[in-house]
Amino acid sequence: MAKKGEKYSPDPSIHMSKMNVVIPFSPDVPCDSSGQRMWWAFLASSMVTFFGGLFIILLWRTLKYLWTVCCHCNAKKKDVHRITTGDGIKRTDKEDAAASEVGWMTSVKDWAGVMISAQTLTGRVLVVLVFVLSIGALVIYFIDSSDPIESCQNFYKDFTLQIDMAFNVFFLLYFGLRFIAANDKLWFWLEVNSVVDFFTVPPVFVSVYLNRSWLGLRFLRALRLIQFSEILQFLNILKTSNSIKLVNLCSIFISTWLTAAGFIHLVENSGDPWENFQNSQTLSYWECVYLLMVTMSTVGYGDVYAKTTLGRLFMVFFILGGLAMFASYVPEIIELIGNRKKYGGSYSAVNGRKHIVVCGHITLESVSNFLKDFLHKDRDDVNVEIVFLHNISPNLELEALFKRHFTQVEFYQGSVLNPHDLARVKIESADACLILANKYCADPDAEDASNIMRVISIKNYHPKIRIITQMLQYHNKAHLLNIPSWNWKEGDDAICLAELKLGFIAQSCLAQGLSTMLANLFSMRSFIKIEEDTWQKYYLEGVANEMYTEYLSSAFVGLSFPVICELCYVKLKLLLIAIEHKSDQRESSTLINPGNHVKMQEGTLGFFIASDAKEVKRALFYCKACHDDITDPKRIKKCGCKKSKTPAYKRMRLACCFDRRRSKWERSCMPVIVRCNLDSPHRDIPLSALSVNDCSATLRASKNSYNGYIKSIEEDQQTALSPKKKQRNGGMRNSPNSSPKITRHDPLLIPGSEQIETMDENIKKYDSTGMFHWCPSKDIEKVILTRSEAAMTVLSGHVVVCIFGDVKSALIGLRNFVMPLRASNFHYHELKHIVFVGSLEYLKREWETLHNFPKLSILPGTPLSRADLRAVNINLCDMCVILSANQNNIDDASLQDKECILASLNIKSMQFDDSIGVLQANSQGFTPPGMDRSSPENSPVHGLVRQTSVTTGANIPIITELAPLAKQGKKVPVISFSQDKSSGTSIQMITELVNDSNVQFLDQDDDDDPDTELYLTQPFACGTAFAVSVLDSLMSATYFNDNILTLIRTLVTGGATPELEGLLAEENALRGGYSTPQTLANRDRCRVAQLALYDGPFADLGDGGCYGDLFCKALKTYNMLCFGIYRLRDAHLNTQSQCTKRYVITNPPYAFELVPSDLIFCLMQFDHNAGQSRTSLSHSSHSSHSSSKKSSSVHSIQTTNRANRVKSRDSRDKQKKDMVYR
Structure with missing residues (x-):
């Protein structure tokens, strides 16, 4: 309201002094000119x-x-x-009308x-x-x-x-x-x-x-x-x-x-x-x-x-x-x-960069081990981003680990069982999904069930995703086969830790130290250089080697595998152990150490042992025209030469030649594939079939079967050995001038009584797949031994399994341990007797899966009882294995291995009266295949004399071959001893550990630091300790190349196939089968063995010779592929030593000097003759390698002058430089 007597201002804005309010208006707006509020x-x-x-x-x-x-x-x-x-009763229509109106x-x-x-x-x-x-x-x-x-x-x-x-x-x-x-x-x-x-x-x-x-x-x-x-x-x-x-x-x-x-x-x-x-x-x-x-x-x-x-x-x-x-x-x-979840966002995919999803058991230990191997510098540039998915947020240590790898690692909080979380990590565009298992859980079956549910959830969300999962129990792998979208051919893999762990330990019973060598091969280790001349120097040089794959150059086309293998080793400094080839049907097979009958083709993938992925590129870049005269392998680079093309008819062909009427489905299920060409008579086709005996051990990378066989006719026929040449070669077959076709025996063509041992239609000696020895099921009461019965049996050359477990313990799956030791590529007399020492209640639970294997015995008791150990003659065993099923029931990590450590120390502290003397004849490794064992002159027993006084700290049966060496005028090795009793320290043992740090308690005389990584410790380097943690590296190795897992599984398990796994899933037991050409052909596959150098055809090389010369001679003469040395720990010292410990040297260089006590790891072919001349011999006289290790206590072998060795080695080096490979 305006004050009295106050005139309105002509200004467009009226200022109301009392109200102090301005009501703006313009003349063209018909507003109240008095300024009254409305x-x-x-x-x-x-x-x-x-x-x-x-x-x-x-x-x-x-x-x-x-x-x-x-x-x-x-x-x-x-x-x-x-x-x-x-x-x-009468209803009016008015109500219906009202209802319609509403x-x-x-x-x-x-x-x-x-x-x-x-x-x-x-x-x-x-x-x-x-x-x-x-x-x-x-x-x-x-x-x-x-x-x-x-x-x-x-x-x-x-x-x-x-x-x-x-x-x-x-x-x-x-x-x-x-x-x-x-x-x-x-x-x-x-x-x-x-x-x-x-x-x-x-x-x-x-x-x-x-x-x-x-x-x-x-x-x-x-x-x-x-x-x-x-x-x-x-x-x-x-x-x-x-x-x-x-x-x-x-x-x-x-x-x-x-x-x-x-x-x-x-x-x-x-x-x-x-x-x-x-x-x-x-x-x-x-x-x-x-x-x-x-x-x-x-x-x-x-x-x-x-x-x-x-x-x-x-x-x-x-x-x-x-x-x-x-x-x-x-x-x-x-x-x-x-x-709000700190890690609750979504992954943003980067163009041109793949990513994988890692889930399951995500802890600091599992993640650090995985990243250490996955992102190792020895791999080529890993252009893969790692996405971790877990429902629990990481602790500070794990978070710090993620931050250190922030350029390649991301973490998201969630569960793979939730489709929303799978969408967050872009599982549909991921290159693979890796599922880690808790190896230390108290209930392995529950852990496997959790991982199987994770697989189901992921496959349900995206059926095409590739999954690599860890499984703890072998029998739980069968549940994965029930998942419709689970496909081995598409790269899905299940890494069974129990299967591989027990398989590694079993192979160590055949060639001690092999578990360490294989574990180091698929694990990425950095090279640690040591200047001092110690055993660690040579061990770490071998540790730096890993397994790689690379395509072979076209310069190798038409050459046989041994020639290429020798060329790669001598010229390219690479060790080729296997090749892969894809057939016209897009089926790929991996051939492990095939013979001269295999000719290389264009686009062949090779499996190499090398220290770096860049070194393996030499096999791809090698050109005969450009690199033939190059001596330094580092100068082999990619050249501009055009790749040669091979005719289409020379492509490798895959067929099942035993029954050409089989359907495609039946062929795909066969564990053995024999390459043949029955339709074409051309002899210039590199891979054809004539006889089953020329089959080489192969591997089905397509996952239809892990083992197959390939065979062909050698293009250039070679003349047979003359009697003089046979005599110079020690009476061995398959010398460099001999033909494999002539000397190898076909199991289907063995006449008369010779065929009885290998093929009998009325007796089931092998399982239905032909991969393993089999016997009718036996009641456990028939294999139980008392102490007196065990002592009267006088066991020797056997395997003692000390196992801790009770009624409540989780089963560890002893079948996975027995199967490699019962592989069919061993003859029956070569099978080592296995004696289990442990709780009868626990072994009864395991017996359901063991009752179809021959040569098994059980001694109820405890591995901590010395009376039980003496009853099974543990001092005469080839190997003592210590296992425990109670390790994961203890929360304290330091006490998880207490039983195994106590048992190991208990055995080492035992003393034995060595009054039995020598019980085993073949004491220095296996005799190379081809030696005529029926001949008295060539018999491994001939010329062997027993030492009447065994006074060393070991009960080792010492055998010295006098006659052949004396005739040649060589010095006779003399073995000296200093004690009347043998100690348990000389017993070959391998102990399973859960906690890596507990390895320090196994050897009291070593100087390993408690914080030392497992692979650097002396027990692991010597092959006497094995921890399941080393298998973590298989996850990343399988992701980068699934063929490596297949190769490792085949070498370790003795030939397990998906067909066999399907049978075990149905019946949980092996099914016997009659011997047929197909099943007998499955026996013809490679196996790992150890070759002794102290005598035999390689004795001259063992006395200061070069490893490269041994490699070439073994490959050319016997088709054996050497890949490592098992050497005495103090062999590099010139002084005498009482130490009997050995360590592993992987893929030594060409000029590496050998000593007579060395044992050589090699891939040997199946020997058809071994079962014919030894059928009447006792088991105790055919220990393949245990005695060879026990003979490692030889510490005073007289050798030639060191100067003469250097002189001879220089002459060999000069001769090697003049070699030209054509």
Whole structure:
């Protein structure tokens, strides 16, 4: 109101001194020129709408109630009348008409309900649109809040007013839909959203009519923010309860805060009505927001405060609710934000870079071992990102490990059992998924079940993903075959730790140290250079070697495998042990050490042992024209020569030549594949078949079978040996000038009685696959020995298995240990007797899987009892294996191996009277195949004399061959001894450990530091200790090349195939089968053995010769592929030593000097003659390698002059440089 006597200023703006309010207007706007405020008109429109509607609803409900009461009374009278008159049967059509009239109203109501309930796409769009427009109206309010509370505005010129008008028209229509859909109109009228519409929509229409704008209660649009969580749920953005709760709390807090700030802004800028609006103050909206925040937090700085009575009264009530809300909401919001998963994001794939997902048992130990091997520098640039997925957030140590590898490693918290988490890590685009198992769990079956469920979940989400999983128990592998999308051919692999662990230990019984060598080959180790001349120097040089694959150069096409192998070793400094070839049917086979009959083809993949992946590239880059005269292998680089092409008819062909009528399915299931070409008579085809005996051990990389066989005809026929040449070669067959076709014996062509040993249709001697020796099932009572029975048996050359377990212990699967020792590529007399010493209750549980294997015995007792150990003649055994099934039942890691360590120390401390003397004849490793064992001159027993006085610290049967050496004028090795009793330290042992650090307790005389890595410790280097942790490297090795796992599995398990695994899954026991050509052909496969150098055809090389010369001679003469040395620990010393420990040297260089006591690891072919001349010999006289190791105590062997060795080696080096490979 204007003061009395005050004239209105012609200025467009009227200044009201009392009210201190400016109502701006322009002359062209028909606004009240007197400056009178019209806020009451805006407020009245909202109040009339609200209360008017409320009155109408209540009036309607009252009339409806009265009408219902009246109709109810009339209905009762009509019902009574119908009952009395009997007219109740007649139904009037009026009721049906009324029902139909109600139907269309119900339809409209249902339609409106669907429109606002977001059940359809249209409804969702409408709900989201209303929310977005509400936020838009709120933004317009924020813009207009900078203007005076009330002002004159022209609707046709004010753009914001026009937009606000359009929004509110839409809100009015949406209000109508909500009103129609509401079941209870009264409660709908009192809803928050309805109140917001009442006080925001009508004032806009009043503004258009009065050409005035009143800011008023438009701030109530902020209450729409409460529905923010509902909108996000409609859009499927919020899915978890925590996220919904967090958004709800934040939206309620913010909407209340903004709404209260709008009310303070209104009253403080307007003033109190009863004070004639004279106590107003100018505050911006954001200052009011600040005022409300400091008020809710009870800070109250006092720089901004409310002056009006309405404002202060509102603050009194607001501070009660606001403080309670602030004190409860804010801490809960902070807690929810703090509890959000730190690793809950999603993986973003990088173009051109693959990624793998690793899940399962994610711990610091498992992850560090995996990353150490996967990201090793010896591999080529690993352009693969590793994504770890686990449902538990990493601890600080594991988090630090991830940060150190942040460029290639990411971690996400989640579970592979949740499809949402699988989508987060982009499992559908991953190159593979690796599942780690907890090797130390108390319940292996439960752990395997968990991993199988993970496989099912992943395969269900994406059937084509490649999965590599660890399994603890062998029998649980069968469950993976039940998964429809599990496909061995597509790269899916199950690494069974029990199968491989026991297989490694079993192979150590045949060639001690092999477990260490193989474990080092598939593990990535960095080269550690040692200048001192110690055993660690030579061991670590071998440790630096790994197994790689690379395609062979076209320069090798047409050459036989031994020639290529020799060329690679001598010229390229690479050790080639196997090749892979893909046939026309896209089936690939891996040939392990094939003979001269295999000719190389274009695009052949080779398996190499080398120290670096870059070195293996030499096999790919080698060119005869460019590199033939190069002596330094480092200079072999890629040249510009074009690759030669081989004719199509020379491609390798795969066929099952035993039965050409077999179907394709039957062929794919056969564990043995014999290459043949029965249709074509051409003799220039490099791979054809004539006889089964020329088969070489192969491997089915296509996973249909792990072993197959290939054979062909040698293109160049060689002449037979003359008698003089035979005599010079020690009477051995298959010399460099002999033909394999002539000297090898076909098991199908052995005439008369010679064939009885290998093929008998009436006796089942092998299992149905022909891979293992078999016998009818025996009751466990028949194999149980008492102490007296065991002592009277006089066991020798056997394997003693000391096992700890009881009724409650988890089964370790002893079948995986026995199967490699019962492989069919051994003759029956070569099988070592196995004696189990342990709890009978535990062994009864294992016997169900062992009762079909021959030569097994059980001595009930305990491995800690010396009486039990003496009863089984542990001092005369070839190998003593110490296992425990109770290791994972103890929480303390240091005590997990207590039983195995105590048993090992107990055996080593035992003393034995060596009164039995020499019981084993073949004491110095195996006799090379081809020696005529029936000849007295060539018999391994001939010329061997026993020492009458055994006085060394070992009970080793010492055998010295005198006659042949004396005839040649050589010095006779003399063995000296110093004790009358033998000690248990000379017994060959291998101990299984769970905790790597416990290896320090096995050898009391070593100087290993407790923190030393397992592969650097003396027990592991000597092959006397094995830990399951070394198998972790197989995960990354299998990912980069699944053929390596197949190669390792075949060498270790003795020939397990998927066919055999299927049979074991059905019956859990081996099934016997009659000897057929197919099953007998399965026997013809390579096996690992140890070759002694102290006498025999390689004795001259053992006395200071070069390893390279031995390699070439063994390969050319006997088709044996040497790949390592098992050497006495102190052999490098010139002084005598009592130590009998040996260590492993992998792939020595060409010029590596040999000593007579060395044992050579080699891949030897199956010898058909071995079973013919030894069938009548006792088992004790045919120990293959144990006595050779026991003879390692030879410490005073006289050797030639060291200067003569150097001179002869120099001449050999000069001759080698002049060699030219054509």
